[in-house]
Amino acid sequence: MQSVISLQHLSKTIGKSEILHDISLNLKSWEVFWFLGPNGAGKTTTMKAILGIIEPTSGSIEILGKSPRDTTVQVRIGFMPENTYLYKYLTGDEFLEFNGKFYALSKAKLEERKTWALEKVGLLEARSKRLNTYSKWMLQRIGLAQAILHDPDIIFLDEPMSGLDPIGRKMVKDLMLELKKSKKTIFFNTHILSDVETICDSFGIICEGRLVANMHIRDLDIPLEDFFMQRISENSTRNHLG
Secondary structure: OOEEEEEEEEEEEEOOEEEEEEEEEEEEOOOEEEEEOOOOOOHHHHHHHHOOOOOOOEEEEEEOOEOOOOHHHHOOEEEEOOOOOOOOOOEHHHHHHHHHOOOOOOHHHHHHHHHHHHHHOOOHHHOOOEHHHOOHHHHHHHHHHHHHOOOOOEEEEEOOOOOOOHHHHHHHHHHHHHHHHOOOEEEEEEOOOOOOHHHOOEEEEEEOOEEEEEEEHHHOOOOHHHHHHHHHHHHHHHHHHO
16 A cells, blocks of 8 residues: 655754654555644644644655645545534534535535535534533534545544543544545544554554654554553653663
């Protein structure tokens, strides 16, 4: 399988602070990649750099062999930010309608995709309710719905499990498995180690802006939680001694 996301020696400095240091990653087609790290480790900054939302200080980024800012690439990407910014006077249906108009979907196709996305995230019956009446978990789900609305090839999810109860987390897991079977590539950030190990092909661990692990799940020979804590501890010790 070809590489669909490639990061080479990515670094980001803001003022005197180095937020990302020499990050290199290659993700293959139809892969579910799990980007792990403590809060503030650099997960969201990395994702925003990949998406072209922020400019890296150095290094290169390619999605499907092109710049992430190439419009032919952008229409093939879905993105759910950690904190979805919503027009809360719109209904769920209107919110998806608004987002869908950024893509070349016919009126009939957009209507079909809206219904499909709302059903997948369990909000079909709430489609006519205004977003300012949605609970936190409902807002999280509508954010996920807009990320998959236009049937993108690559889906970026920033903390998709945040604020969800066990039923909601199972819904997200099941949806990821379905998307994986549909030959989608998924890159998602999380600091939650439980629940999703079974759906990922590979993972990376970032700590203090440095990539401290990047491997396939199948190559783990100890529990992931133990491996995670081991790598975080090793990085902290190295930095302290340095």
